[in-house]
């Protein structure tokens with residue numbers, strides 16, 4: 001079954017300031033189930049990239065294996081992409097982004113892909129601050145292999161074929177924080193606007209941006225009671241804050257307003273209920289957070305963990321930007337690379353001069 | 366009472382406890398002999414242990430230039446009570462046994478010369494040595510005593526120490542003072558009663574001494590390596606460590622920026638994943654590991670083959686599955702690497718047989734990988750990788766880099782919509798690739814492990830699959846012209862052929878010479894340097910009625926591969942295979958061939 005994804009936002013003929021229409025961000029028709037949360041996410045990726053004036057050639061798409069990992073072919077046809085191995089997307093992306101350090105990675109993984117088989121690579125990509133948006137389309141099951149429990153499935157979840165899940169779930173945002181990710185968000189695929197705004201912010205972030213997006217699997221895990229169902233998400237979602245993203249230099253014509261780059265990154269002390277706070281990202285763009293329930297400082301890892309713990313204890317689905325450390329050098333930054341992308345260097349740059357061979361031989365005994 | 370002197374043809378083995386700091390002393394000995402113009406080789410026979418277990422270092426001196434390990438040991442130095450009995454028993458009759466005199470164990474041999482050494486006394490008597498350094502310099506006592514007894518030039522010892530300590534004065538003078546003390550004591554107290562002596566020659570002029578892993582790393586640097594991902598494992602670690610040492614010296618840009626990145630990954634799954642990513646995005650990428658790491662790399666290696674990603678994988682082989690004998694040498698991974706991946710697979714394998722070839726294949730492997738767009742495996746081993754070998758100096762690559770078929774913006778502008786990633790437009794099975802960062806709107810394509818069309822689109826069509834997998838086979842054929850040819854040596858009136866590969870070469874060459882000299886058995890010799898097998902291999906096989914295939918593994922893996930490839934000639938192929946973890950000796954090769962010849 002395949003159907004083109006419906007278009008969110010602007011009409012197709014309109015162009016953004018990159019001179020591209022929304023069509024330029026499209027992919028092939030999806031082959032996932034109708035109603036699959038993953039499709040909504042693909043759709044928001046298209047919208048976010050369009051609105052953020054992303055040049056498709058400046059993005060590399062990556063994925064592991066799973067229904068979720070299939071989705072990179074459903075958007076950004078003009079971007080390079082690599083559908084890698086189950087659980088091994090992070091290492092592939094790590095190496096590939098050295099090819100041209102000016103490119104942004106956009107990785108799509110699943111909860112099985114990242115929290116089970118790929119947990120090791122997932123966490124090491126965090127501590128290296130690989131320059132990519134890392135999306136986990138989290139549905140609590142293995143969709144592609146037909147509904148087995150994943151490591152994020154709720155304890156006690158009962159599925160017809162699988163029985164009862166006996167083990168405690170992994171919290172992906174918590175893992176990301178523990179591994180020192182520099183941008184962590186939890187989202188609900190059913191909340192299109194928030195997903196899109198956070199995606200735009202994530203694309204602007206220098207370093208790794210982990211988006212744990214609850215993405216219901218309508219075929220294998222959509223029980224009313226499940227944390228990963230639409231009904232749960234709709235009822236229990238508690239956004240941390242309203243969010244809107246403002247681009248640094250050029251804004252697209254209509255949808256969002258332009259906020260000039262700001263030198264200051266630091267958040268001032270406390271936020272009061274309902275206060276609006278801006279977080280500046282490395283390229284000068286800003287995210288505006290509107291605190292709803294409580295003071296929330298997304299630059300504090302400690303606060304981030306507390307909020308996640310609290311939500312878990314109360315069975316809330318807390319959504320929004322949980323944590324950001326805007327001024328963190330990415331992996332390619334710390335490697336002090338030459339200006340020219342490594343993959344455009346030539347023999348002259350790469351092969352030491354003939355006279356050096358004597359020096360080297362002299363260095364041997 | 367030195368009757369008939371035996372000059373420049375014997376082996377010295379030193380038995381110590383692991384972690385006692387003996388490796389400085391032993392390489393110093395080796396290097397001093399080398400600087401005396403004597404052909405030498407040194408093999409570290411060490412346990413998988415940081416401290417305490419017995420370890421041996423065996424040096425062969427050969428005026429004739431043989432470098433394979435010998436089983437006989439004419440001079441044995443025993444510093445370790447734990448291996449004393451074994452060490453004493455291992456001295457060849459008429460040989461010399463030097464031992465630390467604080468080891469109070471019975472000595473039951475009267476057919477050898479016995480030289481007790483007052484190691485502890487001499488160290489304590491040396492006022493220059495601070496008490497905390499006594500244990501470290503104690504090994505220099507036997508260096509000094511040996512220098513006096515067999516005739517090692519002390520100035521050459523000093524050169525070796527200066528090299529080792531990077532010209533730092535303090536450690537050199539401390540160690541030298543201990544060496545002098547040993548030599549002086551021996552001059553006064555040890556009358557020489559054995560025949561083994563050294564005399565300087567000029568046979569190492571112009572040669573250098575280094576190990577295969579350093580050579581491989583340097584070769585890779587001259588090959589323009591841009592990305593290395595690795596995970597520590599003996600005996601491969603020193604390859605990546607050499608990259609870390611030499612890349613900053615050789616490959617910084619003028620403004621001090623890097624044209625490379627080296628990452629110690631979290632495991633081998635990630636090490637190769639990073640390299641496949643880097644290779645895909647157009648970098649010359651390398652990973653280095655040993656058997657256990659190769660197992661972990663297999664899934665990605667198979668994907669790289671199918672997705673047509675260039676990447677270079679060095680396997681510095683060690684013994685056995687799992688941990689096996691991790692500090693012992695082997696050629697046990699050949700069949701595994703030949704089949705590395707699942708489904709239909711073809712592996713391009715390079716087999717360096719010398720230190721210079723480690724360097725050469727270091728750069729050449731990238732040219733092949735990028736030309737064919739596929740993984741290239743380079744199989745070295747612990748003996749070649751970690752031991753010090755004398756060798757010709759490295760020579761600068763004699764060919765420009767071959768970056769293969771890569772299309773940039775201007776190329777795409779010309780080709781227009783005709784471009785398809787896996788189209789075989791040149792008839793050699795190799796498509797054209799584009800690299801991320803290419804800004805042309807037609808540049809992007811999607812890489813996947815699933816079935817795909819020539820235009821890189823997803824497909825499960827049976828015909829599409831078959832056409833693609835057959836094109837990959839065609840690439841394998843194309844690859845043959847880019848691989849290093851075997852080295853073939855012929856002898857007038859040869860009775861049989863020998864095929865060998867890798868680090869067994871010195872043992873094979875010596876065995877050939879001695880078979881001819883002592884038994885009148887001449888042989889032709891093909892040293893294989895790459896797989897797939899080329900025309901030269903089948904020609905060699907058809908030209909001989911009997912071919913001995915030398916393998917350093919139990920089952921004769923090369924013998925098996927050749928038998929599969931040339932079933933019509935399988936009866937001509939005779940396996941000579943053995944592996945106990947120690948570098949092979951000429952005696953083993955010779956005896957095995959003689960046994961078969963006599964039957």
Ligand SMILES: Cc1ncc(C[n+]2csc(CCOP(=O)(O)OP(=O)(O)O)c2C)c(N)n1
Pocket residue numbers: 065066067068069086109110111112113114137139141142143144145150
């Ligand atoms: C090494 C390996 N083991 C197992 C599989 C089979 N497999 C394919 S997808 C998948 C699970 C995917 O689950 P998830 O990442 O949650 O993605 P979803 O389908 O739920 O989006 C598994 C186990 C595989 N492809 N590779």
Ligand code: SF4
Pocket residue numbers: 032033035036037038067068139143144216217218219220
């Ligand atoms: S099985 Fe589930 S995860 Fe997979 S496509 Fe269908 S709804 Fe989506």
Ligand SMILES: [Mg+2]
Pocket residue numbers: 066110111112137138139140141142143150
């Ligand atoms: Mg899943």
